[in-house]
Amino acid sequence: MGAKRGLLIRGGDVLERLAGIDAIVLDKTGTLTKGKPVVTSIASLAYDGMEILRLAAAVEKTALHPIANAITKEAELCKLDIPTTSGQLTQPGFGCLAEVDGRLVAVGNLDWVHNRFETKASPTELSDLGKRLEFVPSSEASSSNQSKSIAYIGREGEGIIGAIAISDVLRDDAKSTVDRLKQEGIATYILSGDRKEAVEGIGETVGIRSENRRSSLTPQEKAGIISTLQGEGHRVAMVGDGINDAPSLAAADVGIAMRTHSKENAASDAASVVLLGNRLSQVVDALSLSKATMAKVHQNLAWAVAYNIVAIPIAAGALLPQFDFAMTPSLSGGLMALSSIFVVSNSLLLQLHGSFQKAEKTRTG
DSSP states (O other): OTTTTTEEEOOHHHHHHHHTOOEEEEOIIIIIBOSOOEEEEEEESSSOHHHHHHHHHHHHTTOOSHHHHHHHHHHHHTTOOOOOEEEEEEETTTEEEEEETTEEEEEEOHHHHHTTOSSOOOHHHHHHHHHHHHHSOOSSOOOTTEEEEEEEEEETTTEEEEEEEEEEEBOTTHHHHHHHHHHTTOEEEEEOSSOHHHHHHHHHHHTOOGGGEEOSOOHHHHHHHHHHHHHTTOOEEEEEOSGGGHHHHHHSSEEEEEOOSSSOOHHHHHOSEEETTOOTTHHHHHHHHHHHHHHHHHHHHHHHHHHHHHHHHHHTTTTHHHHOOOOOHHHHHHHHHHHHHHHHHHHHGGGHHHHHHHHHHHHHO
16 A cells, blocks of 8 residues: 555664654755755855856756755856866765866855854944845745755855755645644654755754754754654654765664656665655655554454464363363354454555545545
8 A cells, every 4th residue: 555655664673663653854955855955046145156156066966965966057057167076075955076177166055154164244344245146136936935055156266156046845745734734633843954045944844843953953953853753752854855864764763765856866775764755745646544553453453362362262172171172173164264364454445545535635626
């Protein structure tokens, strides 16, 4: 049933743990958002915007993060000549570094890029860069269902020289999924390495409580927060999509990976459940299936125990002295088979679970 619903579930023990989940941690980029961001504006302190884009694309061309893909795609659309690089270094959750045209170039979040070089842009220059980025016309209309991230570009000997704004659109099923999780009594959290403004905006739109939103986190800090929640007695599931989420997926009681790429990645390798349909609503499907499965397990165990408590003494001749009744071997074997038939039949009724869910969605819709 999981396979039919586009769920790759790695073992029965995963279903058992998933049925007991009471807190779900969500990544932002590629999980709550579609993971298909686009460049909306470019600003620079001293260079042409295309030069900033050219340098950023050179550094990011081998990275797998959605923001890196957006930058390289924009450079290709602008038909820029992307230079070759050497000494490529990626620090998950922070950014990328490479040698371009004989000088080191860094692309990533503000603090990380700012601290890569001895020559640093002044606070006034950084403030001016932020203002320029705000007022550059954007091809995308701003709305509550968009998340805006900023990648800063720095170069050896100059410090930060420019910035690129990237917008990503919220998944269509993000808010409804969070609402359904709340109805199930499951606490939701958003943990992201992105800047505070972007995380707060998305968190507010989907309905995640302000105290459950955390921004500017490293992959290790995300995993640390999950461990803290577990220490408080929560059973935690983590939903993510990229290499930045791998430590958190491994640390959670159940790791759930979005299948955003056609091939396996670090997130799906570390996860216990992979959402092959790349739909956030499949998280609720996985939880529902796990609870229904465990309910069948408990029903079958209860039946088997009760049936055997009654049938075994009778088969052993407990009724023979008083009622002169004893089972023949063939009758005992038949009753044993009847028990197995009941258990199998009850398990097969699980297939109706999906039909009932569809009917319920139709009524509520």
